[in-house]
Amino acid sequence: MSDTTNDTSTIDDKKNDTSSDDSTSFASNIVSFITSVISIFIVILLYFSGSGLILFVCKLAQSNILPTEENCYPYTDSKINIQSIQTNVFTTFTEPEMSMKMEFPYDDFNSSNKVLDMFREYKNKPNSHFLANYFISIFEQLLHFNYSAINTIMNLMNSTFPEQAIIGLGPIITGFLYAFGILINTIYFIYLWFSNMGWFFKTNKNDSGDGKPQWEDVSITSPVNWCLGVGIAISFVFLLIFGFAFVSVIPLMFYHKAILTTLFYKAMMNGKQITSFTIVKETLKYYKLIVVSIISLFVILLAFSKLGVVPGIFSIITLGLIYWGILAIDLFKPINETNLTPVVSYNQATKKCSFVEPKKEKHGFLYNLFLGQKGGNLTKELKKINKNLSSK
Numbered sequence: 001m002s003d004t005t006n007d008t009s010t011i012d013d014k015k016n017d018t019s020s021d022d023s024t025s026f027a028s029n030i031v032s033f034i035t036s037v038i039s040i041f042i043v044i045l046l047y048f049s050g051s052g053l054i055l056f057v058c059k060l061a062q063s064n065i066l067p068t069e070e071n072c073y074p075y076t077d078s079k080i081n082i083q084s085i086q087t088n089v090f091t092t093f094t095e096p097e098m099s100m101k102m103e104f105p106y107d108d109f110n111s112s113n114k115v116l117d118m119f120r121e122y123k124n125k126p127n128s129h130f131l132a133n134y135f136i137s138i139f140e141q142l143l144h145f146n147y148s149a150i151n152t153i154m155n156l157m158n159s160t161f162p163e164q165a166i167i168g169l170g171p172i173i174t175g176f177l178y179a180f181g182i183l184i185n186t187i188y189f190i191y192l193w194f195s196n197m198g199w200f201f202k203t204n205k206n207d208s209g210d211g212k213p214q215w216e217d218v219s220i221t222s223p224v225n226w227c228l229g230v231g232i233a234i235s236f237v238f239l240l241i242f243g244f245a246f247v248s249v250i251p252l253m254f255y256h257k258a259i260l261t262t263l264f265y266k267a268m269m270n271g272k273q274i275t276s277f278t279i280v281k282e283t284l285k286y287y288k289l290i291v292v293s294i295i296s297l298f299v300i301l302l303a304f305s306k307l308g309v310v311p312g313i314f315s316i317i318t319l320g321l322i323y324w325g326i327l328a329i330d331l332f333k334p335i336n337e338t339n340l341t342p343v344v345s346y347n348q349a350t351k352k353c354s355f356v357e358p359k360k361e362k363h364g365f366l367y368n369l370f371l372g373q374k375g376g377n378l379t380k381e382l383k384k385i386n387k388n389l390s391s392k
Contacts, residue, residue, distance in 0.1 A: 052283030061154035134199035146258035189251035
């Protein structure tokens with residue numbers, strides 16, 4: 001009799017333990033489900049916010065106001081004229097196609113660049129030093145290259161892809177381009193480090209303290225200054241080799257500087273001044289149906305995987321009732337767009353610079369290596385590509 005009682009007690013204890021384990025497991029699954037839903041929500045929100053920023057830069061590139069002319073303002077004092085155009089944003093699927101309009105005015109705010117303004121002002125100082133100009137030349141060419149690349153690539157994306165593709169695939173495409181850009185910037189920086197060593201063989205002849213600097217080449221006929229230039233050049237070769245871990249920060253810094261500054265331009269839309277963050281907000285607003293649909297899909301999948309079949313089916317039924325309007329929640333109701341007009345051209349705005357480049361003598365490789373002041377022509381090639389694309 002005693003053994004029977006003990007067996008019954010043991011069975012009851014096991015049932016209680018199993019019930020307790022099931023309750024703990026279900027509670028753990030609920031916590032895991034909620035955590036996963038919150039994580040997915042944040043990731044999707046960030047993804048489409050990134051899409052909004054990319055859309056903004058695409059319209060900026062079409063407006064062609066980024067500093068891509070190395071011989072014009074803000075790199076130099078030469079004036080630049082940029083065509084004022086309207087760009088399409090938040091296009092519809094209707095026939096004819098409609099859109100809101102954005103415009104980037106080339107005003108004092110959008111034409112200024114604090115870093116490039118600082119470099120330009122120093123280059124014009126009468127006591128400007130060759131070593132400082134060496135670094136400024138590298139920094140300017142890095143910025144110029146990145147602005148030209150951004151202008152070309154984003155304008156190509158703007159004119160080639162429909163807006164819906166930019167919103168859906170933009171972050172993925174630019175993610176690959178961003179990684180590739182780090183590599184290209186590092187390689188280009190190494191090239192510029194050598195190609196700008198011509199500054200080591202220049203001297204400023206302006207002793208008056210007024211006006212602009214007067215640069216003259218130092219030749220072997222001035223052996224002291226020439227040997228000094230050679231010594232500095234050799235020192236900088238070793239600095240690059242042994243201090244690369246330190247100096248390699250420079251291209252990364254100016255790469256991100258170029259990217260970040262594109263997000264702080266100001267535009268006009270519907271008669272109001274806006275920023276890139278306005279476009280992010282409007283993107284989440286006008287593409288709400290896509291965003292909500294993707295989140296809903298993940299919620300259903302997580303419900304099945306974390307909670308089981310019954311909760312998964314319940315989540316489908318609940319979202320279905322919301323979608324068909326049986327539950328009075330405007331979750332799947334699209335936002336009606338306003339201020340729509342027929343779409344305009346996707347051609348890039350024209351840009352004209354008043355600078356006339358003087359004719360230069362052609363020299364051999366060794367002369368260009370040690371006496372050449374300017375870097376390579378990568379950015380010029382980018383501008384040619386951009387102009388060819390714009391003309392099509």
